Amino acid sequence: MRLTELTLKELWLRKSQLISGLLAITLGIGVIVGIRSFSVVSEKAVAVNLDNLGANILVLPQSSSVDNYYAADIDASTFPEDYVERLVTSTIPGVDNISPKLTRRVKVGNENIVLTGILPKSEIASKPIWQQAGLVGEALTASCAPTGPKKYADAKLQRTGIDTLANNDCFVGSGIASRLNLKEGSNLTIMEKEFAVAKLLPETGTVDDDRVFANLHTVQALLGTGEQISAIEIMGCCSEISDGLLGKLRNVLPDTRITTIGQIVSTQIENNKLMSKISLVFLIIIVFVGGISIGNYIWANVNERRKEIGILRMIGYHKQHIYYILVLKALLMGFVGGIAGYILGTLAAMWLGPQFSGIAVSPLYILLPASVIISVFISVTGSLIPAYMAGKIEPFSNMQED
Amino acid sequence: MLIQIKNLTKTYQRHDGAINAVDNLSLEIPKGSFVTITGASGSGKTTLLLILGGLLRPTTGKLFYAGKEVNLQNEKEMASFRSNHVGFVMQSFALVPYLTALQNIMIALNVKNKNKAENQQRAMELLKWVGLDDRTTHYPKELSAGQQQRVAIARSLANNPDLLLADEPTGNLDPGLSEEILAILNEINQKQGTTVVMVTHSPTAAAYGNLKIQLKNGKLIQHNPTQTIFNEKLLIN
Numbered sequence: 304m305r306l307t308e309l310t311l312k313e314l315w316l317r318k319s320q321l322i323s324g325l326l327a328i329t330l331g332i333g334v335i336v337g338i339r340s341f342s343v344v345s346e347k348a349v350a351v352n353l354d355n356l357g358a359n360i361l362v363l364p365q366s367s368s369v370d371n372y373y374a375a376d377i378d379a380s381t382f383p384e385d386y387v388e389r390l391v392t393s394t395i396p397g398v399d400n401i402s403p404k405l406t407r408r409v410k411v412g413n414e415n416i417v418l419t420g421i422l423p424k425s426e427i428a429s430k431p432i433w434q435q436a437g438l439v440g441e442a443l444t445a446s447c448a449p450t451g452p453k454k455y456a457d458a459k460l461q462r463t464g465i466d467t468l469a470n471n472d473c474f475v476g477s478g479i480a481s482r483l484n485l486k487e488g489s490n491l492t493i494m495e496k497e498f499a500v501a502k503l504l505p506e507t508g509t510v511d512d513d514r515v516f517a518n519l520h521t522v523q524a525l526l527g528t529g530e531q532i533s534a535i536e537i538m539g540c541c542s543e544i545s546d547g548l549l550g551k552l553r554n555v556l557p558d559t560r561i562t563t564i565g566q567i568v569s570t571q572i573e574n575n576k577l578m579s580k581i582s583l584v585f586l587i588i589i590v591f592v593g594g595i596s597i598g599n600y601i602w603a604n605v606n607e608r609r610k611e612i613g614i615l616r617m618i619g620y621h622k623q624h625i626y627y628i629l630v631l632k633a634l635l636m637g638f639v640g641g642i643a644g645y646i647l648g649t650l651a652a653m654w655l656g657p658q659f660s661g662i663a664v665s666p667l668y669i670l671l672p673a674s675v676i677i678s679v680f681i682s683v684t685g686s687l688i689p690a691y692m693a694g695k696i697e698p699f700s701n702m703q704e705d
Numbered sequence: 706m707l708i709q710i711k712n713l714t715k716t717y718q719r720h721d722g723a724i725n726a727v728d729n730l731s732l733e734i735p736k737g738s739f740v741t742i743t744g745a746s747g748s749g750k751t752t753l754l755l756i757l758g759g760l761l762r763p764t765t766g767k768l769f770y771a772g773k774e775v776n777l778q779n780e781k782e783m784a785s786f787r788s789n790h791v792g793f794v795m796q797s798f799a800l801v802p803y804l805t806a807l808q809n810i811m812i813a814l815n816v817k818n819k820n821k822a823e824n825q826q827r828a829m830e831l832l833k834w835v836g837l838d839d840r841t842t843h844y845p846k847e848l849s850a851g852q853q854q855r856v857a858i859a860r861s862l863a864n865n866p867d868l869l870l871a872d873e874p875t876g877n878l879d880p881g882l883s884e885e886i887l888a889i890l891n892e893i894n895q896k897q898g899t900t901v902v903m904v905t906h907s908p909t910a911a912a913y914g915n916l917k918i919q920l921k922n923g924k925l926i927q928h929n930p931t932q933t934i935f936n937e938k939l940l941i942n
Contacts, residue, residue: 304804304811305819316803614799617760618860619788619816621781698787699760 306624310631313608324600325640328682331589332644332674333651335582340652342578344508344664362386362535362552363560376406377417377510381531384523386556390535393555397548400538405522405531406514411493415658416479417514418493420522420532423468470521472501478512478663480504491515494525512663590681597636597685601629605693616698629690630683637682641675648674706772707867707900708734708757713766715752715923726752727763728923734916736867739894740902741914749923750904751872757902758791758870759783771867788816792861792899794890796873798853800845806832806856807841813863831859835889851882858889862899869893871903875910887913 314321367379387403405420468474473493475485480503485491489500498517506512523530537552552561605612612625649666656664715727726749734740734757742750755761756768759775762783768775770790776782793799800809810828811821818824832838835855837848845853854874861869871890875883891913894901905911919926 304808304824305815305821309801309804309812312803610799611801614801615812616784617758617787617793617799618813619784619864621784697761698784699755 306620306628307631310628310635314632314635317604320600320604321636324597325636325643327596328589328593328637328640328678329643329647331585331593331681332641332678333647335585335589335677336645336648336670336674337651337655338578338582338585338648339670340649340664340667341656342575342582343667344652344656345575345578360537360549360552360561360563362537362556363562364533365558365560367533367560376404376419376534378408379406379533381405381528381533382559384519384530384532386559387532387535389555390537390552393551395548395551395555398537398552402536402538403519403532404534404536405519405526405528406533407522407526409494411479411483411491411515414479414482415513416493417510418522418525419514419516420519421468421516422519468501468516468518469499470518471496471498472517473498474502474504474516475500476504476512476514477506479515493517496521496525508663508665510657510663513657586677589677593640593678593681594685597633597682598689600636601633601686601689602692604632605629605689605696609696612693612696613698616696622694625693625696626690629693630686633682633686633690634679637679638675640682641678642671644678645671645674706733707736707738707770709769709772710757711767711769713753713756713768714764715749715756715761716764725749725923727756730766730923730925732918732925734900734902736900737894737898738900738916739891739914740900740916740918741911742902742904742918742920743906743911744920747922748920750920752923753920754870754872754902754904757868758793759786760793788864790867792864792866792869794854794857794861794869794871794874796876798845798850798857798877800853800856800860802845805842805844806837806848806859809845809856810860810863813860817864827863828859831862832856834862835859849882850877851885854878854882854886855889858886858893862893862897867900869899869901871901873904873906875905875907880909883907883910 361376363376364380364382367376384403387401390398390401403422407418408415409418410416473491475483475491479485480500483491485500485503487500487503491498491500493515498515504511504516517525519532549561549563553559615625615628616622649664649670652664653666709732711731713727713730714725716723716725728749730753742753744750752761756763756777759768759777760783762777768777770786775786787793801812804812807825807828810831811824814824814827829838829841832841835858837852837855837859840848840852840856843852845856848856854877858874869890874890875886878886887910890901890903893899903910903914911917
């Protein structure tokens with residue numbers, strides 16, 4: 304029987320106290336890990352989207368929010384599909400490709416998915432990453448792109464697309480495909496309508512992984528929205544954008560919100576920075592609250608174990624041995640709290656990320672050692688004063704008749 | 706001489722003034738003796754015992770062990786003194802509640818020897834010696850009062866102490882069990898030559914002593930002349 308075994312035995316003996324003592328540190332670390340996981344994945348997703356999104360102008364209903372690019376069109380209010388025609392007939396220079404969309408959250412079995420209705424040719428043109436999946440078709444070229452058989456410096460200026468997406472066909476994001484075990488040629492029933500999976504889309508790290516794309520008119524009929532859409536993506540020519548393209552578009556569609564992806568992305572980046580700052584604030588709070596909580600727990604434990612500490616001192620253990628027992632206990636709690644907090648935070652981010660921001664969050668393993676180190680540091684620091692006070696307990700404490 | 710104390714005083718500060726629990730006491734305890742300390746409640750018996758065991762620092766005075774002064778103000782030296790030379794048996798048994806009988810002894814052995822196998826073997830021998838080798842995995846609450854005290858005695862012998870201090874060891878036991886415990890302490894004294902110092906209220910227990918100390922208000926008073934004094938070594942100031 305060594306002091307380490309004695310510490311483990313005592314920890315195991317008082318499980319309920321252990322759990323309550325761990326709660327503060329676990330929740331605190333969980334919050335930090337959750338925010339950090341979300342913001343790191345969000346930062347990566349911004350970078351991925353900057354690379355892969357062809358469309359650079361987004362037309363949304365006036366009331367929609369652009370705080371989060373990935374979810375800007377999800378559950379947004381709608382406007383008439385006729386607006387597309389207005390754009391097409393406006394002859395505004397620099398508007399080269401128009402992609403109307405209608406997006407809603409729906410349930411398939413127990414899974415929440417994002418159902419997006421698209422007009423395929425233009426949608427494909429605005430998403431070059433799809434072309435990597437072999438969805439090739441007719442080339443679409445921005446008017447300001449250089450002509451001739453050459454490679455363009457700006458890949459956004461030349462796209463390929465497909466002409467049709469049959470009414471019963473759909474493209475399925477990688478996340479949904481994985482969860483519903485879908486393959487190309489599988490059937491997928493959405494709101495009692497059966498679709499054939501025409502293509503599985505490659506992983507993007509964005510809400511697109513949880514999307515099912517179907518023909519716009521099929522989705523409109525399915526959702527009962529009539530000829531309404533929730534967003535229009537436009538491939539605008541870069542030089543025209545700087546020449547006031549947005550203002551011209553606003554004149555044509557005055558009751559909409561028109562913004563460039565750059566603006567949305569910069570908003571997203573600001574949000575990410577804000578989350579980083581919030582996680583720092585949480586970290587400072589957790590250092591204090593967690594440290595005080597563990598310190599309070601250890602102090603209560605010391606008071607409860609005065610007799611036992613007295614016994615150990617009586618049979619020859621030094622103050623340093625008492626410090627060892629209590630600090631080891633705090634260290635173990637910090638270790639367990641760090642791991643539990645990491646798991647809690649990661650699961651929360653994985654569950655809440657897609658729900659609130661449309662970001663598919665995957666575990667960031669680098670945060671595990673960081674969580675453990677921070678948690679152990681907080682825990683051990685919180686235990687130092689109670690351990691010091693325990694060392695002052697006289698060896699004859701409670702040695703006489705109870 | 707195993708223990709010698711000189712001009713020992715322990716003063717407690719109270720709201721109504723200072724009180725000397727032990728008052729300028731000097732005495733010697735020969736090696737191999739069985740000393741009983743008696744006196745009324747508050748006479749300073751337990752305080753004296755705690756100081757003898759290096760558990761409590763005196764306000765003034767000196768303690769010599771085997772002719773060498775023990776630095777009672779040095780925490781580490783006191784702890785080493787306790788683990789190397791002293792065993793304790795308390796009225797309330799002082800066992801760790803969540804450790805088995807065997808583990809309660811092993812935790813004491815671990816102070817000096819980190820070899821788990823050796824400690825386990827020694828703990829088993831001690832439990833066998835006190836007749837509890839069939840109770841090794843029992844927790845204190847699963848043992849009777851007499852059995853708990855026997856575990857405490859086995860633990861007190863773990864590190865082969867020269868001095869065994871017992872504070873009312875039979876205080877929680879019925880007469881039958883008290884006799885049993887006193888017989889064990891007597892055997893430790895007689896067969897192993899361990900010096901035993903026992904604080905007691907019980908005349909029956911006090912009769913086991915061959916050197917008797919009686920305290921009143923922290924001072925030595927004349928010992929009871931009707932009792933046999935095995936070896937007159939008391940130095941009364």
